[in-house]
Amino acid sequence: MSKTIIITGASRGFGKIWAKALLKRGDKVAATARNIAHLNDLVEEFGDAVFPIQLDVNDRAACFAAVNQAKEHFGHIDGLINNAGFGLFGAIEETTEDQARAQMETNFFGVLWVTQAILPIFREQQSGHIIQVSSFLGLVTLPVLGLYNASKYAVNGLTETLAAEVAGFGIKVSLIEPNGFSTDWSGASAFQTEPNEVYAPIKKAFAEGATPDTWGNPEATTPAVLALIDSENPPLHFLLGKIAYPGVKQVYADRLAQFEEWKEVSANAHGH
Structure with missing residues (x-):
């Protein structure tokens, strides 16, 4: 049975790849972009x-209007893929207020507005699948991506909470958490801070740490994403790429070891 999916940021990258894959197999797609x-x-x-649908996800009212347009046009919505977002590269100290706010406006608030817009529809249907395109950088961090990391940590916190709040309405919730892929995220869609030379060694080490194998092939994600969309019991956290799992596993092991080392001090801070 065909599905009807809304995809934000469908003009390029993952959004366009996944939209094409859904359409090729006979599904229907409400595709949003700033420039249709x-x-x-x-x-x-x-x-x-x-x-x-023309949509700037920074505009909350426009997000509600776009989602309602899609519902009126197709009559039923099975899923939402919140994909709109961009990368901001630079040290935290280098980041301007405008850059920081723009990063959070699109990557976090844009996700929030579209999510809020779809929820009444999915509650009425007692069904629907909300898929947020986050990042494995919502679970771990890399230097010179501080604001991007923060935006994805925010998306993850929001979405984990959402999953608990809406499970009783028959709504499924998932986070797609890719490692680096060769999309426009680090190219035409990315922004850079004004460099401060004191951070040059950190940026150099970061750049030199990447190999051609670091970046996944975005087209190769299609079977995995279709499997997620079709799953009767989809995971909340869904890693994409072969770099994400070992990276997250190591960071979490180190984190648990540090918690263990300090657990008595932590427990004593409870006071009774």
Whole structure:
């Protein structure tokens, strides 16, 4: 049975790849983008199966309007993939107020607004799957991506809470947490801070730590994402790529060891 999915940020990267995969197998997609001209190729190839919607996810009212448009157009929504977002590269000290706020506005608040917009529809249906495109950097961190890390940690905290709040309404919730992939995230879609030379060695080490094998092939994610969408019991946390799991496992092992080392001091702080 075909599904109807809303995808934000569908003009490039993961959003476009997954939209095409869904459309090719006969699903319907409400595809949003800041510039819907970037969705013309999908419309030309798939016709009425794709419904393009112009949307800046920073605009809360526009998010509600877009979701309601999709519902009116297709009559039923099975899933939401909150994919809109961008990368901000630079040290925390280098980051301007405008850059920090812009990062959180899109990567966190944009996710929140679209999520809030879909929830009444899914509650009424007593069904639906909310998929937030986060990052393995919502579980661990890398230097020179401080604000991006923070935005994804915020998305993860929001989404874990959401899953507990809406399970009783028949709504499924998942976080897609990719490691690095060769999308526009680190290219045309990325922003850079004004460099401070004191951080040059850290940036150099970060850049030199990456190998061609570090970056996954975004097209290869399609079977995994389709499996997630089709799952009757989807996971809350869903890692993508072969770098994510060992990286997260090591960080969590180190974190647990540190908790263990300090557990008596921590417990004594309770006071009774």
